[in-house]
Amino acid sequence: MCGRFSLATDEFSVKVYLANRFNINRNAASLDLPRYNIAPGQMVLSLINDGRAFRHGYLKWGYVPDYDAKSQNPQRIINLRSETILEKSYLAASVAKRRCVILADGFYEWRKTSTGKIPFRIRSTDQELFPMAGLWNSHTDSRGNKEHTVAILTVAANGIVKDIHERMPVILNDTDAKLWLEAQPPSLVELKQLLLPYPDELTTMYEVSDIVNSYANESPACIVPAN
DNA sequence: CCAGACGTTGTT
DNA sequence: GTCTGG
C-alpha cells in the first residue's frame, strides 16, 4: 500500500512541471519543498480540475467520509482499493465529482522479514514527478473547521514492487492523469480502467535507511540508498 | 418507509 | 495488544 512518500524536488521544478503539463501558472504561493517523508495526516500537494482549468493546492491526507464527518474522531482513510471504488456507496459523490491526483517523486514500502521491516523507495524511471490517483472530500468538523481530505487509491503491486509488498499506489502518466481529472468524463467505468499497476519496465526500487521510519525525520537521508 | 453499514493492510 | 497522531 502507500503510507509514506516523497516529493523531494525543489519548488522551481514543481512549478515548471505544473506549468508545462497542466498549464497551471498562478504560482505565487510557496510549496514547502522539498519533502522527503510525507506521512498520513499531513498536507499533500494535489491537483484537481475545477471545470475550467487544473488547480493545485493542499489536501489533508486521511479521507473523512460524509457519514463520519460529525464524529469527534472520524475515520481517516489513507488508502482506497481502486478495484471497488464504484461499489462503495459512500464514495459515489467523490468518484463522480471529487477525483484528484497527488504529486510525488517516490513512495516507500516496507519489506517484512523475520528480523524486522526494511524500507524501500520506489520511483518512476519515466517521470521525475508522477501523479497518484486520489479521491477527496470536504467536511466541517465539530468545532466548525472546514477540512479538505484525501485518500490515495491502491492497486495490486507490479512485478517490481511485488518482491516486497502486495499493493502499491495507482500511478498515472500525465495523459491518464488529465483523463482521471476530467470534469465531464465519458463514463466512470472507463475512468476506472485507468487505475492499473504501474508498468514494470518504468519502475525502479532501492533500499533506504530506516531513518525514514519516523515521520519526524524529514531529511535527505530518507532517500539515500542504503549501504 | 427507516435502520444500518460504510477502510486498508497484513496477519491469523 | 490496540488505538491515536503525524
Place this chain on the structure above:
DNA sequence: CCAGACGTTGTT
C-alpha cells in the same frame, strides 16, 4: 506507513 502512548482523583 511507523512511533508512541497506554490512569484517576482532586486540586490548582
Place this chain on the structure above:
DNA sequence: GTCTGG
C-alpha cells in the same frame, strides 16, 4: 451521502 435489507 448513498446503498442494502427488512
